[in-house]
Amino acid sequence: MSDFLIYEQDGPLVILTMNQPEQRNPLTGNSAVPEFLAAIERIHDDRGVRCVILTGNGPSFCAGGDIREMKRQATAEVSEMDIRHDYRRGIQRLTLALFNLEVPVIAAVNGHAIGAGLDLACMCDIRIAADNARFAESFIKLGIIPGDGGAWLLPRIVGMSRAAEMAFTGDMLDAQQALAWNLVSRVVPRAELMEAARELAGRITQHASHGVRLTKRLMREAIHGRLDSVLELSAVFQAIAHKTPDHSEAVEAFLDKRAPRFG
Incomplete structure (x- = not known):
C-alpha cells in the first residue's frame, strides 16, 4: 500500500494525490520520490492514459523538502559528495521523469506550494490554483539554492526578471498574483478546484x-x-x-x- 501517493484511474484520466497532509506533503525524508517514479512508469506503460491531475491532500499542495532532513545533511557525518548523490538519485530523478512524461499533467494546487513544491508544480504542463493557494521559491530563506531544477523551470514560465525576484527574495505570492505573473492559468474557489481540473482534463482526454x-x-x-x-x-x-x-x-x-x- 502506498505511504505517500494515491493513484486513482478513471478511464483515460489518472489522479495522483500526495497524502501526507500532517507534514504538508514533503518530497524528502519519505517515500515520495520512488512512489512518483513508479506511478510515472505505470502511466508510461498504459497507453490508454491521456491526462494526469496532480494534487495534495490537506491544507498544502506540497511543502517541498523536509526541514529535518536538511538538518541531517548539515551535520559533519554527511559529506558534500553524499548530498550530491542524494540529489542526483532522489529529487532530480523525479524532475526529469515528471517533466518528460508524455501525458499532459495538470497541477491542481490546493494550498501552499513552497520551494520544491513550487518546482513540482512547474514540472507540470498546466497549473490551476485554488483561491487560497500560495507560492514561494523559498530556498534562499534557508540559505540554499533550487537543487531540483527550479532555476531552469521557473524562468521559462514567469520570465527571468520575475523568477529572479521570487528566487532572490523568497517572497510569497498569493493566487491572484500568481495568475497575473502567468504562474497559473486560472484561479478557482477551493471547493471547485478538482471539478475545474477534471473539466479541463476532460477536454484533453477526448482527443486521441x-x-x-x-x-x-x-x-x-x-x-x-x-x-x-x-x-x-x-x-x-x-x-x-x-x-x-x-x-x-x-x-x-x-x-x-x-x-x-x-x-
Whole structure:
C-alpha cells in the first residue's frame, strides 16, 4: 500500500494525490520520490492514459523538502559528495521523469506550494490554483539554492526578471498574483478546484492518445531546439500520426459529423 501517493484511474484520466497532509506533503525524508517514479512508469506503460491531475491532500499542495532532513545533511557525518548523490538519485530523478512524461499533467494546487513544491508544480504542463493557494521559491530563506531544477523551470514560465525576484527574495505570492505573473492559468474557489481540473482534463482526454502524447513531446523538444530541428521532428511525428487508426477515425468522424470513438 502506498505511504505517500494515491493513484486513482478513471478511464483515460489518472489522479495522483500526495497524502501526507500532517507534514504538508514533503518530497524528502519519505517515500515520495520512488512512489512518483513508479506511478510515472505505470502511466508510461498504459497507453490508454491521456491526462494526469496532480494534487495534495490537506491544507498544502506540497511543502517541498523536509526541514529535518536538511538538518541531517548539515551535520559533519554527511559529506558534500553524499548530498550530491542524494540529489542526483532522489529529487532530480523525479524532475526529469515528471517533466518528460508524455501525458499532459495538470497541477491542481490546493494550498501552499513552497520551494520544491513550487518546482513540482512547474514540472507540470498546466497549473490551476485554488483561491487560497500560495507560492514561494523559498530556498534562499534557508540559505540554499533550487537543487531540483527550479532555476531552469521557473524562468521559462514567469520570465527571468520575475523568477529572479521570487528566487532572490523568497517572497510569497498569493493566487491572484500568481495568475497575473502567468504562474497559473486560472484561479478557482477551493471547493471547485478538482471539478475545474477534471473539466479541463476532460477536454484533453477526448482527443486521441497518440496525438496528445506526440504534441506534448514536440512542445518539450521545442523549449531548447532550433526551429529547423523542431520542424524536422514535427515532420517525423506528423508522419507517425497520419498512419494511426486514431487519425483515420478522427477524419471519418469529422466527415460523418459525429464524435470520434478512439480505442
